Amino acid sequence: MSVRNRFGSAAAIALMTTVSAVLLSACGPDNADPGATAAPGTSAPGTAAPGGASHSGSPAPGRKEVNGTSVANHLTISTGTRNVAMNGTIVDFGSVVRDLAWSPDGKKVVYVGDSGDLMTANPDGTGRATLAKHPDGEEWSHPTWQHAAKGPSGNVVPNETERYNNIVFTAKKAGVLRLAKVPAKGGTVEDVSPHNSEGGDNSNLPQPPQTGNTWANAGGQQAAIAYANTPTNEVYIYDDYIRPATQDIGKGSQPALSADGGQIVFVRAVNGHDHLFTRSTEHDQKAEKDLTPSATTDFTEPAWSPDGKTIAARTPEGIDTVPADGSAAPTQVSTLLGLPVYRP
Template sequence: MSVRNRFGTTAALAVMTTVGAVLLSACGPDNTGSDAAAPGSAAPGATAPGAPAPGGSARPSTPAPGTPAPGTPSHGTPAPGTKEVNGTSAANHLTISTGTRAVTMNGTTVDFGTVVRDLAWSADGKRAAFINGNGDLVVADPDGGAKATLATAPGGETWSHPTWQHAAQGPSDLPESAERFDTIVFAAARGGVLRLEKIPTKAVGGTPEVLTPRTSLDGSADRPQPPQTGNTWADAGGRHGEIVYANTPAGEVYLYDDYIRPATRDLGHGSQPALSPDGEHVVFVRSVDGHDHLFTRSSRIDQQDEKDLTPAAATDYTEPAWSPDGLTIAARTPDGVSTLPADGSAAPAPVSTVKGLPAYRP
C-alpha cells in the first residue's frame, strides 16, 4: 500500500487513519496464523501474533513446533522452479524484518524466537530494538539472544517504529570515549491519537515518557509550537541526538534536536523520513503523479533545496533507510527491497524479493 493511501491529509479522515498509518506502515506483513520463521506476506493491516487487540490484552507468542532455537539460521531452500533473491550480506549491512520471527541478514535468515516488527539497530550494531508479538518494546543481540523488555505496552495502546537516539553528553568535540546517553524513541497510538515517546535503553521494565517537540527551550508563546499529537515514524542520526519524524495529519516532516536545548523545525511536506548517519541529510517519501517518490534535502536551516531521487518512478518507494556510510539508500517496494545511490546518480535497482522493512546494521 502506498504512502499516499496510508497518510491521507483529508481532515475528516485524519483520526480514522492515524492508527492505521502506523499499523500499515510498520515493518511489513504480519502473519496471523503463527510465529513462523519464514518471511512471508500477509494481508495489509493484519495483526501480528500476540499483538494486543484495541482495548484488549495481549496473548504471549508461542513458538511453532519444530522451530529452531533463537539465533539459529533458518534460511530454507527455494521450492523447485523458483528463484529467491536475498540481497543481504555482511558486506552491505542490509537487514530486512518482515513482521515474523525471521530477520533476513548476512545472506540468511535468523530466528529471533519472537515476532520482530520495525527492527532498528543501535549505533554500534551490537543491539537491535523492535516491537515483539505482544506489542512490547524489546532489545536483543543480533542473533536474537539476550532479550530484554524495555517497556510493556499498556492495554489498548499500540507501539511502532523505534529508533536509537545516540549522542555525546557534552560539547561536540568530546572524544568517542566520552560519556554518552542512549534513548529509544518510538510512536505510541491510543484512541486514535499518536504521540512520540522515549525511554532510556538501560531502563529494563521502565515506563516511557512523552517526547514533547518544542521550537525553543521555554516554549515561548511568541513562537508557534509544532503539533504535539499525530507524530510518528521517528528516525535518529548523527551523534548529537537529532531526530526526524512525520506528523500524519499535517503531512509534514520535522527535525527535532535536543542537543544542549530542544529545537524543532518543519522540513516540508512528506512522510516516513530517515536521517543520514552524519545527521546532514534527510530522505523522505512524497506522492508524485500517482506514485510514492523518494526525496532528499539538507537538514541545515539555510539549505532548503529538495531533490527527487526517483523522478521516473513506475512503482512506489517507501520506508527508506541509509547505509552506514551514507552513500546508499534502501527502500521498500511492492516486490521487495531496492537500493540506489544517495546522490540520485542512478535509478533504484532491486536487490531482494524479501518483502519487509529495510534497515542497515552498522
C-alpha cells in the same frame, strides 16, 4: 496516491507476506559469529516492477533466490515474522520481530515483539529481553535508538551519552499518535514533546504539533530525531540538545536521517506514486533531490547505509537500493517484503 500509512500500528507490519530465503553463504548475523543459527526456507521469485527500476533481485539461473543482504552491505530486512534477513542469511529470533532497529554500535536490536512490547536482543536472536511493556489499549511501533556522543565542537559531552541513550517510538491510543521514549537500559516511559525554545529569537515561533507524530528516526551524534506529523503531512527534525527550534523540513512522511545527521531522506507522493527525496538538514540548505523521478511504483520506508552513499527502500516487489546522490536509477536487490534497515 498517498503514501501507505504504516505508521500507527505495529500490526500493519505483521500483515507483510511471510517469507524466508535459502542460505546464500555461511555468514551468520554477527560478523564475529559466522556459524549463527538460521531458519531456512523458500519463497517465490519476485517479479520485475515497472518504473525505471532495474530489478535484478530475481534468482540467477541455477541459483536460489537472493535475499539482498550481506556482511559487506550491512542491510537488514525484518519481515514482520520471527525471521530477519541479515548477512546473507535468515536469523530465527524465536518470536515475531516488527520494526527492527539497531543500536548505535550495532551490537543490539530493538523491535516490537508479538506481545506489542518493546524488546531488545542480540544480532543472532539470543538474549531477548522486554525493555518496556505497553499499556492496555495502546499500540507501539517503529522504535529508533536516540543517542548523543559528541557536542557541537566534536568533543564527547560528559553525562550526555547516557542522558540521550533512549529508545524513541510511536505510541497510539484511541486513534491518537504521539512520540514516546524510554531509556535504552529500561525505565519509565515518557512523552516526547517537540517544541521551540522560549525566549530569544524563537520566542514568537509557533509550537509544533504534539499529537499526530510518528515514524521517529534518529541520526547523527547529537540526539537528533526526524519524525513525521500525519495530520499536516510534514516532516520535522527535533532535539533538545543543540537545536533551539524544531525544524520543519516540508511536506512528506517516513523520514530517515543519515548516520552523520547531515542529510535526510523522506517520502512524498508525486504523480500518483511515492517518491524518495533527499535534502540537507541545515536550515539554509533547502534544495531537494528526487531520487526516483521516473517512478511508476511506490518507494517507501527508506533507510541510509552507514557510509551515507546508498538508500534502501521498500517497494511492492521487495527491496530496492538507489545511490544517495541520485546518480543512478533504483535497483532491486531483494524480493523479500519487509522493512529495510542498515546495521551500523
